[in-house]
Structure formats: structure tokens, C-alpha cells
Amino acid sequence: MKITFVLPGLSRYPIGGYKVVYEYANYFAKHGNDVTIVHVEQVHSGRVSLRIHAKNLALRTHLMGIKSINWFSFDEHVRLKFVSDFDTQNFPDGDCVIATAWYTAREVEKLPEECGRKFYFIQHFEVFDGPEDDVKASWRLPLTKIVIASWLQRIGDQLGVRTELVTNFVDHKMFYPTQPLERKPAISMLVHHMEWKGSKDGLSALKLLTNKWPDLDVYLFGLPKPITGLPENFHYYQAASPEVLRDKVYGFSTIYLFPSHFEGWGLTATEAMACGNALVSTNNGGIDDFGIEGKNAKIVPVGDVESMFKEMDKLLQNREQLLRMQSEAIKTVGPLSIETSGSHFLKVLANTKG
DSSP, rough: OEEEEESSSSSSSOHHHHHHHHHHHHHHHHOOEEEEEEEOOOOOOOOOOHHHHHHHOOOOOTTGGGGTTTTTTTOOEEEEEEEESSGGGGGGSSSEEEESHHHHHHHHSSOOOGEEEEEEEEOOOOTTTTHHHHHHHHHHHSEEESSSSHHHHHHHHHHHOOEOOOOOOOOOOSSOOOOOOTSOOOEEEEEOOGGOOHHHHHHHHHHHHHHHHHTTTEOOOOOOOOOOOOTTTEEEEEEEHHHHIIIIIIIGGSSEEOOOOOOOOOHHHHHHTTTTTTEEEEEETTTTOOOOOOTEEEEOOOOOOOHHHHHHHHHHOHHHHHHHHHHHHHHTTTTEEEEEEEHHHHHHHOEEEE
């Protein structure tokens, strides 16, 4: 099949949703499909900011492009395009064209039939990135909807929209235990600038925890600059590579704290679990397909700093339970593979009639 993904503009830094699309593109190409990814800089507001204008200029002069995405390795058969707007001529003819964000869905719906059967790959309920009415309207467009998580399928049910569930996956060739599960107890967590990611809540809980356990190591990672004023036992890795995450963050921790307020899919959570971390998480929706209370996870209300602290504290006090949950975490995410999800995704594309 000739398959086109339509992504919002190029990102020079790792973004979970982009990474998932790129992994699928590689998988599709390796299985004999002709894959193109079109990155469109045009934003949904229609306003061209100075930043967008500068990026468009950089694209036209080839100062930005595939070399700017140095955080991901593409299969040689995946073609990447970087364009300024949704002009029809920017999209190749094909069998399938896949929107990946609410406003790209609106534009994909307008493309001619020659571009292929139309799909909408939904990784979040994107009310944080656009007006809720517009986001809901995108779900009702005449595109075949593919969602990554059960809670998103329930959103579709509430909106009267049929969806196909293709769960996300873990790259098990990259993420696996590099240290014995009996390693020194420690905590890891993503630091993110978006408030709904819950980093402030998580840091507050971690400070409570380290007041009680002053020798406890905490491994933080993310894109923001290091946070000032943290204790010496807080280690921060900025723009960490997958290898650093595996070996220095998830590999050294035993509990992954996931304080997000709402999440499409807990990508970092499943990576940490694959590396042997028990999960302490808010009830954010994105863990519904893999976080099992009392088995591999302790789940608390969103924003409940005190409960995050208490659950981590209990696990640190009960090493036997912690080891059991670490082991169960590995078992739970084991079946979440690109082979399973990629095969399912291809079947949906192939079996959907235009």
C-alpha cells in the first residue's frame, strides 16, 4: 500500500506522539509498504507567528529537514516531506492518508480521493490544544478513526463515533531490565513544562518522600532546563536518549512516578515498566490498558500529592511487594509489541473501504 501520514510541523526534540507515528512508519516500510510522512507547519489558528515564519523560511532554504530530527532513526524506505501549508499538491497520491492531530483531520478530509482512503489516528483527546467543540467536531468527520487507548474509545462512544482500538507498544529491543530487580530502591519521573503533565505535583510528592528517605535517589528526565535548588540526590537528564533512559534512569529506579492529569497513553510509563519499574500513577486514563491496581501499580486521584507520597512510601517499606510489582510490570507490558500493533494497524488500513 501507499501510505501517507500527515503530522503537524517538524519537531527537533522527542515527542511521544511523533515517536509512535515514526515507529509505525518504519514498521510499515519494512513490511513492503510505500510510506511518506508529510510535516505541515501551518497551525490551526491560521496566525503565522514569527517562529512559524522562521521555520517556513528554514524549510524552503533547506536549513531544516530530516537532519533536524536527529533523535530518531528512520528506515531508508520512509520518505519525509516538510511543507508550509495544506496545499493539495503537497500530498502524494496513494491508498491511505492518515491525519494525526485534530486540525490535520480537518484538512485531510478535504484532500482529493487520489490521496487515498482517509483515516484519523487519535492519540489524545486534544482539548488542551484547541477549542473543545472543534476537537469534538474532528472526531465526527467522515474519516476512519483509530484510537490508541480504551479511554479514547469510550470518548468515541460518548460522541456516537465508531473507533478501532490499536493499542500502543513498547520497543522491547531498546527497553528491558539492565540491572537486577533487587537493585537499590529509587524513583524516576518525567519533567514536562505543560501543567497537565503534573510535574509540579510529582516534584512535591518526591520532596515529601526524600524528607523521609534522605538517601533515596531520584532520576528525572525531560526537555526543560534543570530545576534549580533540588537536593544532591536528585539527578536530571536533559533530552536523554533512549539508551540513557534505559541505562541511567529506568535502569536505576524501581518505581516510576506518573503524575499526569490526563494522558493519551503512558508511553514513558510502559518503557519504565519494561525496564523493571513498579508504577505509582494518577488515574489519568492513559494507564487504563496496562496499569493494574495492586498488581503492577498503585493508582491515586489526579493531583493528590499526599497519596502519591504515601503509596511510594509504602512500597519502599515493603520490599517484597515492590519486587513482586516490578516483576508483574515486566510481564504486563511484554505483549505490547510493534509487531502486534503494527500488524493490527495494517489490517485496519487494508480492510477499510473508501
